[in-house]
Amino acid sequence: MSSKREWLETTYKQASERPVRFSTISDMELAALYTPDDAQGGYDQTLANPGEYPYTRGVYGSMYRGRLWTMRQFAGFGLAEDTNARFHYLLSQGQDGLSTAFDMPTLMGYDADHERAQGEVGREGVSVSSIHDMVRLFDKIPLDRVTTSMTVNCSASVLLAMYLIVAEQQGIPWDRVGGTIQNDMLKEFIAQKEWICPPRPSLRIVTDMIEFCARKAPRWHAVSISGYHIREAGSSAVQELAFTIADGICYVEEATRRGLGVDDFAPRLSFFWNIHNDFLEEVAKLRAARRMWARIMKERFGAKNPRSMMLRTHAQTAGASLTAQQPINNVVRVALQAMAGVLGGVQSLHTNSMDETLALPTEQAVTVALRTQQIIAEETGIANTIDPFGGSYAIEALTDRIEHDAMEYIRRIDEMGGMVRAIETGYPQREIAEAAFHYQRQLEKGVKTIVGVNKYSVPEEIPIETLKIEPAIEERQVQRVRKMKRERNSAEVREALARVSEACRSNENLMEPILEAVRREVTVGEISEVFRIEFGVYRDPGWI
Amino acid sequence: MADKRLRILVAKPGLDGHDRGAKIIARALRDGGFEVVYTGLHQTPEMIAEAAVQEDVDAVGLSILSGAHMTLFPEVIKLLKQRGAGDVAVFGGGIIPDDDATKLKQLGVREIFTPGASTEDIVKWVRGNVQARQ
Numbered sequence: 001m002s003s004k005r006e007w008l009e010t011t012y013k014q015a016s017e018r019p020v021r022f023s024t025i026s027d028m029e030l031a032a033l034y035t036p037d038d039a040q041g042g043y044d045q046t047l048a049n050p051g052e053y054p055y056t057r058g059v060y061g062s063m064y065r066g067r068l069w070t071m072r073q074f075a076g077f078g079l080a081e082d083t084n085a086r087f088h089y090l091l092s093q094g095q096d097g098l099s100t101a102f103d104m105p106t107l108m109g110y111d112a113d114h115e116r117a118q119g120e121v122g123r124e125g126v127s128v129s130s131i132h133d134m135v136r137l138f139d140k141i142p143l144d145r146v147t148t149s150m151t152v153n154c155s156a157s158v159l160l161a162m163y164l165i166v167a168e169q170q171g172i173p174w175d176r177v178g179g180t181i182q183n184d185m186l187k188e189f190i191a192q193k194e195w196i197c198p199p200r201p202s203l204r205i206v207t208d209m210i211e212f213c214a215r216k217a218p219r220w221h222a223v224s225i226s227g228y229h230i231r232e233a234g235s236s237a238v239q240e241l242a243f244t245i246a247d248g249i250c251y252v253e254e255a256t257r258r259g260l261g262v263d264d265f266a267p268r269l270s271f272f273w274n275i276h277n278d279f280l281e282e283v284a285k286l287r288a289a290r291r292m293w294a295r296i297m298k299e300r301f302g303a304k305n306p307r308s309m310m311l312r313t314h315a316q317t318a319g320a321s322l323t324a325q326q327p328i329n330n331v332v333r334v335a336l337q338a339m340a341g342v343l344g345g346v347q348s349l350h351t352n353s354m355d356e357t358l359a360l361p362t363e364q365a366v367t368v369a370l371r372t373q374q375i376i377a378e379e380t381g382i383a384n385t386i387d388p389f390g391g392s393y394a395i396e397a398l399t400d401r402i403e404h405d406a407m408e409y410i411r412r413i414d415e416m417g418g419m420v421r422a423i424e425t426g427y428p429q430r431e432i433a434e435a436a437f438h439y440q441r442q443l444e445k446g447v448k449t450i451v452g453v454n455k456y457s458v459p460e461e462i463p464i465e466t467l468k469i470e471p472a473i474e475e476r477q478v479q480r481v482r483k484m485k486r487e488r489n490s491a492e493v494r495e496a497l498a499r500v501s502e503a504c505r506s507n508e509n510l511m512e513p514i515l516e517a518v519r520r521e522v523t524v525g526e527i528s529e530v531f532r533i534e535f536g537v538y539r540d541p542g543w544i
Numbered sequence: 545m546a547d548k549r550l551r552i553l554v555a556k557p558g559l560d561g562h563d564r565g566a567k568i569i570a571r572a573l574r575d576g577g578f579e580v581v582y583t584g585l586h587q588t589p590e591m592i593a594e595a596a597v598q599e600d601v602d603a604v605g606l607s608i609l610s611g612a613h614m615t616l617f618p619e620v621i622k623l624l625k626q627r628g629a630g631d632v633a634v635f636g637g638g639i640i641p642d643d644d645a646t647k648l649k650q651l652g653v654r655e656i657f658t659p660g661a662s663t664e665d666i667v668k669w670v671r672g673n674v675q676a677r678q
Contacts, residue, residue: 104559104610108586116588119615120559193561193585234564320564324639324659357659358639359611433567440568444662453660466641469611540563542584544570 004035021447025278026236027438028401034393040400046291047396050386054294056287056399057387058345059310064383070348071373072149072314076101076125077360078473080136083126087141089363093370097179098141099149099350101125102159109155109196109528112477113485121474124360129481130523134162135169144172148179149224149314149348154196156183157205157510158527161518164217180221180270180314183209186247186419189538190428192229196528197535199420205510205531207254212511214265221270223251224314230428231274232320234436237285238402240274242409243419243428245292249410250419252301262301266308275341276318277333283389284398286344289313292403314348315341322357326452327464330354335372342376343389349373359466426543433543481523488521496520497530504534548676551601555583555592557620558610565637566607572663573605573670589616593623596632603674605666606636613640613648621652633674637661 002010012032023029031038040046048054051061060066073095075086087098103125105117111129112121121127128134138148143166152159160181167177185202188195195202206223213222227244235243248269255265273289275282293311297303317337322330331354338351351369353361361369377383389395416422423429442448449455496517503513517527554570556563563585574580581599583592596604604624608616617636624632637657640648645656654673657666 108559110559116559119612120610123611124560188561191561193563194559232564234568358641433564433571436564437568437571440572440663444664450660454662463642540584540586542582544567544574544580544582 004033004037008032024237024281025276025439025448026238026281026435027442028236028238028281028398030280030394031397034397036393038393038397046400047390053298053306053309055290055310057390059290059312059347063345063386064342064377065386068377068383069342069346070096070147071370071377072097072099072348072350073366073370074099074101074149074151074316074350075366076103077467078122078126078469079477080126080128080133081139082122082473084137084139084141086363090366090370091141091146093367094374095370097147097149097348100137100151102150102152103127106159106524107152107155107194109158109524109531111481111523111525112474113481114525119474121477123469127477128159128162129477129525130484130521131162131165131518132484132521134159134166138163138166142172143167143170144176150179150181153182153185153188153192153194154202155524155528156181157209157514158518158524160209160220160222161511161515164515165518174217175219177217178219180224181209182226182272183223184226184247184272186250186423187226187229187244189423190230190243190247191233191235191432193540195538196531198538199423201531201535202538203250203254203420206251207258208510210251210255210265211258211260212509213268214260216511218268221268222265224270224272225251226272228272228274228316230432231276231318233432234320234439235432236435237276237278237281238405239409239428239431239435241285241289241292241402242406242413244271244273245289245296245406246410246413246419246422248293249296249300252297253418256301262297262303263305263308266297266301266303267305267310271311271313273313273315273346274318275315275337275344277321277337279336279340280394280398281402282337282340283344284395284402286313286315286341286346287387287395287399288403288406290345291399292406312347314350315344315346316350317341317352319352319356322352322354323450323452324357325457325461327354327358329452330357331368331372334369335376338372338376339380339382342382343387345387355464355466358464360469362465362467364465426541429543484521485523492520493517493522493526496522497526500527500530501534504530549577549579550603550670550674550676551579551581551599552670552674553581553583553592553596553599553601553604555587555595555604555606555620556585557587557589557592557606557616558608558612559586560610561585562609563607565609568663569605569607569637569666572667576667576671578670589619589623592620593627593629596624597627597629600677601632602677603633603635603670606634608636608638608640611639613638614644617648617653618651631677635669637666
């Protein structure tokens, strides 16, 4: 047999090669062939068996043979009772956990009756202004049996407080309430861009929540360190991995600076990745992520508890990869992305619906998305053995390379003085914008293909049915919030808000005063307004 | 006036943070030879109309992905008129269903670009349809 070099210079050279660029969607070039020569490091050090450090092959000993991933579809629209009905429907269809999408005003810390909420109430998610909305949202859902993920960041402290009060009203102690709140403010400044106050006070609120949950709600994941939005903003796979892990490093540093032991909170840090179109790159990215986090937690932070080193993650197929053109093709994209997620060993997964580039999904589209996961789990057979791509020369070489390149970024961010400094100078933001522009140019030049958009397009699109949100919903919610504000005890509200202000000015953990305020019917917008006054408002620097 | 470079305000109204498209368009318009001002995120219609007047732009491009386009586009047009800048060309893009795009054009939006539009098309459209204000 020839060596790889000889093979490349003879056999491969004599064969034909299509005139295209053989690179991943992130534009990482691939070799024609990977062989045992490309494998670096021994099995024990770089891969190891599932459930063993550095967890490259999976965080759990039996992975999907023990328990399938959680099928968790993100849902939320209109009034709390509309979303509650969708939750009950999804649970009846075999979904395991809930995932809540809030509307933009809730996410940005405005009540439905605020002028900035106009036109946006209940549109991109469910509108929650007060504890009453939260009670309606989880009506007849037992919070000790269903885990919930809440995608909310700058107003997360208020929404977590509301969730815990709902549990309290259901008679469930906080130590039996399980779930996740996204609460990853660093990536907000980098990518998703929902914020109230500047990075440093934002980080303080996040750390208060990590500390509070470690003590009072130990089954709750106080932060879900998210690459999803970084990728959606146009980053490469390596950037997604690097900036997300760098955010994680920053949270661990902050919490340990507070005096928390790393093993007291790190087992409850979880992650959230994007699963994009490039199949091999995505499988490799997820495997590299686990190895990086394990090594960083052990070597950099001296974690002793293996659970502190395990990167457990939710994942979602890439929203930005869906096309408005020939939208039924999106079903196929989502299925392939979901497969990459499963082959990459995720713990929980959301599959996008085919119509999500046009509107919030219809019930039919959501059902197809959920069924996609069920088909992968129970028909394809890929969950029958653990990490089936482990040992693939190509996958292992890509895993090594992605880890190496991501660690380079992390070194650069460390040199800048950490992620907060890097964000303040606009470093990750510019890197992402650059990558997004590069990809757009490649699309327009035809170097990269999107089927149905820059190739195989059709002149006449066949429209599909989409979900419409009635404008009347906004009016109803606005009236409801106004009525609640008129009828509650305003002296108690003022007192509770003063307590939150006071906590903002001191080192006191903010969660207790916020919980108390929520009990007194204080709203998301009112508590966020205290943050605006006490911590200042962050404005988009508008870097192009 | 032939060599006066057109000035374009790229604006991002609403509360959402989806600025990937707005930034790509801003950069493509700049590369296409226009003077571009980008407002940054989370602008109110008042802030956008005010910036359009202050910056003396010839066109305003709005990027909206939040579903609030039927509220925000007409509001910006109304406020521009109130400030005596009704001749500023307003165009935009985002997740905008066809029916809504038709209605928006009747309300004075000059063009709507939907997902998949190339930056080249947008640059070409601006070149062919936006005139320098007198």
